[in-house]
Amino acid sequence: MLPGDEKVVERCLRGDDAAWETVVNQYAKRIYNLTYRYTSRRDEAEDLTQEIFIRVYQNLKSFRSESGSFQSWIMKVGRNLVIDHYRRTRRYQQAAGSEEMETMNLRDDKIPSPQRVSEQSETSRFVAAGLQALSPELKEAIILRDLEGMAYMEIAELLGIPEGTVKSRINRARLELAKLLTKRRAQAGLQV
């Protein structure tokens, strides 16, 4: 837990709006980036981020500091909402294989140009497209570990699975992605 998080949550529960603003400012970037990794769309990521914070605000009373950090709790809320969102929009589908990967593109047509430019490097595009081709649980493993930089223990806590399972899932995800990219590289003759 970040220093002062518990006190800030207590202040939020007492109705201190400034404290809630601190929470939003502190975690908005992380939540937004997490949702963006999942959805690859700016508008959806913004909507999801907003929904997550509304849910967090409504359920602040259910947070127990004994059962984990506030950050993990927020991430859990966020993850649950992202899964709900995928189920609702029927886009949480498993896809695999280089043929599907080739047809996939970043579908974000509203990304500001600096972001788009920074993503134009070949490897980043490969990885972004490859993520869309992975199964949900493998994609989630890559996002949490390699894009969000979370520790194995944090991921285990978030997903509610043993740490060994997290490690093997991450390894499988990387292998899957590596096989896709190797196949793609062999076909296109591009350097990953």
Next chain:
Amino acid sequence: MQCGLVEDRLSGYVERTLSHEEMVEVAEHLQVCPRCLSLMEAIGSILVACQAFPSYEVDTELLDRILLRTSGRPRTRSIRERLRTYFLQPVLTPRFAAGVGLALLTLAFLVNMVAPRMNVLASAFSPRELFRQMDRGAQQLYSEGLKLYDTKNEWQAWFVFHKNIVLHKLGFMIEQMDVPIEGNKKPAEQKQPEKAPGQRGSIVWLLTA
């Protein structure tokens, strides 16, 4: 070691979290298995690419929406943000930019017409010209000083001249007043010896001195 076992350990090998023995076994296998080697290289590339993934900043409008839909309180804005929102954004418009551009153009034309040429200014401020100006100034100052000195001498001479005239007249008048009238002389006064020319009235003597 079989390829399947190596694949299970590739992430650990890349992250160097395997035991020493496992690291050696995987490394030996990679030396003889190009397929596993290419997979290992691909994983390394993926990790590097993931690290280079951009981290996106949150739009302030999104923060506004979140706060308004939760606590209902608008977001606290910094002074810089307020300045930008309430002053710069309304001012910095294409219309304002066009106006500023036209004003600058007009100003440039006016300056070009009214202001002295730069080469003239440059020659006027050259060291040689400056020295010449200083020399001319010094000469002018000296001539003005001489004129003042002459004027002073004229005034002094005029004053002395008129002073002498006045004094002579006064001396003459006093001398006339000192002459005794016949018949009104008292006996005591008649007995007084005649004064020497140098012992006449002290005032007359002072004036004529």
